[in-house]
Amino acid sequence: MICHGQEDGEHAHCTLAEEAEHAVGVSAFECYQCGKCTAGCPLAAEMDWSPHQILRLLQYAAPELEEQALRSLSIWLCLTCEQCVTRCPQEIDLPRLMEYLRQQSLERGLMHPQGRDILAFHEAFLDSVRKHGRLQEVGLVANYKLKTGHLLQDVLVAPRLLARGKLKLLPQGIKGKAAVRRIFERLQHDEGKEE
Amino acid sequence: MARIGVFICHCGENIGSTVDCAAVAKAAGELPGVVHSVDYKYMCSDPGQSMIKDAIRTQKLTGVVVGACSPRMHEPTFRRACNEAGLNPFLCEMANLREHCSWVHEKLPDTTAKAIDLVRILVEKVKRNKPLSSIKVPVTKRALVLGGGIAGIQAALDIAGAGHEVVLVERSPSIGGHMAQLSETFPTLDCSQCILTPRMVEVAQHPNITLYTYSELESLEGFIGNFKATIRKRARGVDEKLCTGCGVCTQKCPNKKIPSEFNEHLGTRPAIYVPFPQAVPNKPVIDRDRCTYYSKGKCQVCAKMCPTKAIRYDQEDELITIDIGAVVAATGFTIKGTDFFPEYGYGQYPNVITGLQFERLASASGPTLGVIRRPSDNEIPENVVFIACAGSRDSAKRLSYCSKICCMYTAKHAMLYKHKVHEGRAHVFYMDIRAGGKMYDEFVRRAIEEDQVNYIRGRVSRVFERNGKMIVKGVDTLLNGQSIEIEADLVVLATAMTAQPDAEATAQRMKISYDADHFLSEAHPKLRPVEMNTAGIFVAGACQAPKDIPETVAQASAAASKVVGLFSRSELAREPVVATVNRTAPPLFSTCVGCFLCETACPYQAIERDDIRGRDGQLIRQVAKVNQGVCQGCGTCVALCRSKAIDLQGFTNEQVFAELLAV
Amino acid sequence: MKIGLYPGCSLEGSSREYLESLQAIAPVLGLELAEVPDWNCCGASAAHSLNHKLALALPARVLALAEQAGMDKLLVPCSACLNRLSTTRAELIKNEALRREIAEVIELSLTCRTRVTDVLSVLAKATANGFSEKIRQPFARRVACYYGCYLTRPVEGAACRRTEDPQEMDALMKLAGADPIPWAFKVECCGAGLSLSRTSSVAELAGRVVEDAALRGAEAIVVACPMCHTNLDLRRSNIEQNLGTRFAMPVLYVTQVLGLALGIDERALGLHRHEVPVRWEKKANHQDTQAPSEVK
CATH class of the missing domain: 3.30.70 (Alpha-Beta Plaits)
Incomplete structure (x- = not known):
């Protein structure tokens, strides 16, 4: 979908639903609110807005309701388990839409406070990959704890993992780690401009 | 020498406000061969028609062009007027100045110029028109009704009741169809068998009805009034x-x-x-x-x-060939089985059943004698979940349409269950309640208000078994998307109503059209709802689209009245717009070279082979011949003919070329 | 059968027993596994959640390296990596311009000619002929085959057919002498990548899986995904706390079960690395073990 005015190079005002359809090809308007996604979602009970309600918020095409979707915890809880799209009678790729909404939420600074831990984990994960080329689990956990302040979480699990030879303490880089780092630089740098 | 009359109609404001009709009439009057040209506000009105008739008589016209609306609208009107004035109706042509000109253009000089062009084209054509007479075909007053469900039964009884012979063909061992399987019918809750079986007996005893059960249509040849049906009567043993x-x-x-x-x-x-x-x-x-x-x-x-x-x-199987004048297709429907639903257990749970299975459980003649018992252990279920839209309105399952009857029968099922198991709990998961119809919504409200059926607005994501119970995981979208988990003893899926698995093959055998979902396509969704595009074939019941019993019966009676209307005449007249193969004097006989490309190309099997024999009976040549009763005038053969031996009456090559050259 | 291998980060660290057991059974099954040289992390759900192009570029580099090494087929044992690699490949095949753009970003040529395959398909082929003769010790136990999300979804191009009730792992278990039970949580999500950031949710979701398997008398849960294993095994104490019940039922990788059936040493299969000990009180009798295998 091309948003109005875009062809003429004017400043385009698109609704969030239009933007999402343009960016990831998922139309919120195809949803007829049957709730089957919510009924099957493993985390629906913990969400502030159910999956089908996120779609409903977008259908209004009203800025204040769009903002509620972007401020929601739901978009951060989505596990991308694909259960919803597998059963959706309208074949709406909700996980893909959730991914888009997370990116928009970040860009517009509307992130739900509880989404922070989840974001911190993702960021710590990517930090590790950027540095070493591969995930370094000990570094990931340490970094995550620093980012969130959950210093004591899982403090009991680590020694057991260590004892079973499951933790590698020393970072193990790959030869191509410089190449991987360049990938991050290119894509994280121009991320904002692109969309 | 041609003497053409031109009549330009204003169609009130429709043409007159955009096209300068007087200027068109004036310009037309100057065309070679035109001896009379006038314009008038409503040419189709009585005075308008009289103007045409008078002109034919006084001016001795040899052809008429009416510049007005679409020929689909008024060609019959003007041709009739010509006929009344003694001019062969096929010497009258219409220039469409409304749809092709005034409605699609602004009021500009060019618009009037275009109207003049359109008239000139038709003047050139009509100069080359030849008098034609309509083709008469006989009508065999015997109907074939395909399918012995309630649609076929009703159509057969109506046609037979009007005094015509009917051949009713049903492929299963008995007539009755799905209606015979039903327990009680909405919204009156009258017993299905009680109202159906007398009708079935009437069919069997009717002197005008020949019944073939355990039989199928093998082939259907011919055309309106003159079909030849071959029926395979399977061996019963x-x-x-x-x-x-x-x-x-x-x-x-x-x-x-x-x-x-x-x-x-x-x-x-x-x-x-x-x-x-x-x-x-x-x-x-x-x-x-x-x-x-x-x-x-x-x-x-x-x-x-x-x-x-x-x-x-x-x-052994027996093949029976019968002459038939009209056909009613009432081949019915089927439903999706529980195995169609991965998320509801792929059909592996005995206590997940279809609505039609529930009908059998609720029916006094069913396997449980009307007591609702669940299949796994024959216990009476205390908690029953009904899932509406199972498969219907589900693009992912490639069934995007609404099955139309499920809202009503689900309400009925829940109600019947509550009437039979007073302490039981009935839940209905639904998306919308579609209960348009006489006393329909009242019926659903009764289920909710009086029988306290719990209607839950939301779709069910999954059904699985645990400890002998069926766990139904749904959602209530009216309760802020709260997840609803019900431990049910029995789950009833209102599974989608679909076309018969062999609907496509059946339609192809009868050369009738069908839609993407394999339901038969009527000729016009509003104005010709029981006719097929193929003349002489009519449709009734759920083979055309999902529908309930009252609608089916109404449609069956409508189809029957169409058949009876057809049978009210012993001959049919049809337009002589058909192909002809030219004939010339011996020794050539025809420019047809006998390649029979036309025979391969003809979509209606209208091309026959004609033997030309000498006086001694010796075969001289074989040439193509058009069966005028079958030919639909599509012109495919004309385009393909290498030796230009075929032409289309009313649209000859000469006429069409003249039209083009006039532009 | 020669085949490329992309272990992914988990199989080098917290789920190393998956790789160990895969490598232990490979020679016996006639599988020759060649690791993708200098592979990198696929970005997993982190990149997927935050940056779509990054989520394509990281797996794309792996695909390009495999291609460079001349691999026709790449085995990806981790379901999460498998999901990232196969969806990336599908998207880049569909979108030519995007493929060129990503190739530039990763500084490698990329045709996507290397196909990506899952562990169940590879094992099914490798055990298709003569496997029964190789069995030393049939794994005669009732097992709950747990597929999780990414072996069955997205449906298009999924490793398993019958989305809601896959049978591929069940078939392998039958070959190994086990008795795969019908159960209801085969394809329900365990909580996946929220293991660290939202442990409470994982305890809840993984708990439902373990509870249903136990209820139906499973003696072990079998998995083919490191995240599933982490959430069902490493997070077992969280699950038990949440449900207030103890479950002794161990969680094994499909490769470990095949290894045990082939008579391979338990240590070589990495059984000692599990949180829930891989041992059973006594040989359970199939007829009367309807009761849950909980230890009170």
Whole structure:
């Protein structure tokens, strides 16, 4: 979908639903609110807005309701388990839409406070990959704890993992780690401009 | 020398406000061959028509061009007027100044110029028109009704009641269709069998109806009024004349564990069987795929027991060819089985059943004698979940349409269950309640208000079994998307109503059109709802689209009245716009070279081979010949003919070229 | 059968027993596994959640390296990596311009000619002929085959057919002498990548899986995904706390079960690395073990 005015190079005002359809090809308007996604979602009970309600918020095409979707915890809880799209009678790729909404939420600074831990984990994960080329689990956990302040979480699990030879303490880089780092630089740098 | 009259109509404001009609009439009057040209506000009105008639008489016109609306609208009107004034109706042509000009253009000089062009084109054509006379075809006053469900039964009875012969063909061993399987019918809750079986008996006893059950349409050739139907009467293994329907064979058959189709596999039947006690005809058939005699060569218990010696193991299929004047397609529908639903268990749970299976459980003639018992252990379920839109309105399952009847029968099911199990709990998961119809919404409200059926607005994501209960995981979108988990004893899926699995093949056999979902396509969705595009074939019931009993019966009666209307004439007149193969003097006889490309190309099988013989009977040549009764005037053969031997009457090459050159 | 291998980060660290057991059974099954040289992390759900192009570029580099090494087929044992690699490949095949753009970003040529395959398909082929003769010790236990999300979804191009009730792992278990039970949580999500950031949710979701398997008398849960294993095994104490019940039922990788059936040493299969000990009180009798295998 091309948003109005875009062809003429004017400043385009698109609704969030239009933007999402343009960016990831998922139309919120195809949803007829049957709730089957919510009924099957493993985390629906913990969400502030159910999956089908996120779609409903977008259908209004009203800025204040769009903002509620972007401020929601739901978009951060989505596990991308694909259960919803597998059963959706309208074949709406909700996980893909959730991914888009997370990116928009970040860009517009509307992130739900509880989404922070989840974001911190993702960021710590990517930090590790950027540095070493591969995930370094000990570094990931340490970094995550620093980012969130959950210093004591899982403090009991680590020694057991260590004892079973499951933790590698020393970072193990790959030869191509410089190449991987360049990938991050290119894509994280121009991320904002692109969309 | 041509003497053409031109009549330009203003169509009120429709043409007059955009096109300068007087200027068109004036310009037309100057065209070579035009001797009379006028304009008038409403040419189709009585004074307008009189102007044409008077001009034909006084000016001795040899052709008429009316510049007005679409020929689809008023060509018959003006041709009739010409005929009344003594001019062959096919010497009258229409220039469409409305749809092709005034409606699609602004008021500009060019618009009037275009109107003049359109008139000039038709003037050139009509100069080359030849008088034609309509083609007369006889009508065989015998109807073929395909399908013996309630649609076919109603259509057959109506046609037979009007005094015409009917051949009713049903492929299962008995007529009655799905309606015979139903328990009670919405919104009145009258017993389905009680209202249907008298109709079935009436069919069997009607002197005008010939009934072929366990039979199928093998082929259908011909055209309106003149079809030839071949029916395959499958071997029952029973001599119907000798069989008295005493039922001894079915009682004595040792092979009794075959899932009963009539009971939707919830009960069993023997290998020699009558589908249900009220079957019409009450004559058994042998299921050859399951009969021990056919697989092992031994048994023959039924033959030994039959008091009238009616068993015929070596009976063969019979092919019967009948002349038919009209056909009513009433081939019915099927439903999706529970195995269609991965998320509801792929059909592996015995306590997840279809709505049609629930009908059998609720029916007094069913496997549980009308007591609602769940299939796994025959217990009476205390908690029943009904899931509406199971498969319907589901693009992911490639069924995007609404099955239309499920909202009503689900309300009925929940109500019947509550009437039979007073302490039980009934839940209905629904998306929308579609209850348009006389007393329909009131019926649904009664289920909710009086019988306290719990309607839950939301779709069910998954059904699985745990500790002998069916766990139904749904959602209530009216409760802020709260997840709803119900431990049910029985789950009833209102599964989608679909076209018959062989609907496409059946339609192709009859050369009628069907839609993407394989339902038969009517000629016009509003104005010709029971006619097919193929003349002489009509449609009734759920083979056209999902519909309930009242609608089906109404449509069947409508189709029957169309057939009776057709049969009210002994001859049909049709437009002579058909292809002809030219004939010339000997020794050429025709420019046709006998390549018969036309025969291959003709979509209507209208091309025949004509033997040209000398006086001694010796075959001289074989040339193509058009069966004017079958030809639809599409012109495919004309375009393909290499020797230009075929032409289309009313649209000859000469006429069309003249039209083009006039632009 | 020669085949490329992309172990992914988990199989080098917290789920190393998956790789160990895969490598232990490979020679016996005639599988020759060649690791993708200098592979990198696929980005997993982190990149997927935050940056779509990054989520394509990281797996794309792996695909390009495999291609460079001349691999026709690449085995990806981790379901999460498998999901990232196969969806990336599908998207880049569909979108030519995007493929060129990503190739530039990763500084490698990329045709996507290397096909990606899952562990169940590879094992099914490798056990298709003569496997029964190789069995030393049939794994005669009732097992709950747990497929999780990414072996069955997205449906298009999924490793398993029958989305809601896959049978591929069940078939392998039958070959190994086990008795795969019908149960209801085969394809329900365990909580996946929220293991660290939202442990409470994982305890809840993984708990439902373990509870249903136990209820139906499973003696072990079998998995083919490191995240599933982490959430069902490493997070077992969280699950038990949440439900207030103890479950002794161990969680094995499909490769470990095949290894045990082939008579391979338990240590070589990495059984000692599990949180829930891989041992059973006594040989359970199938007829009367309807009761849950909980230890009170």
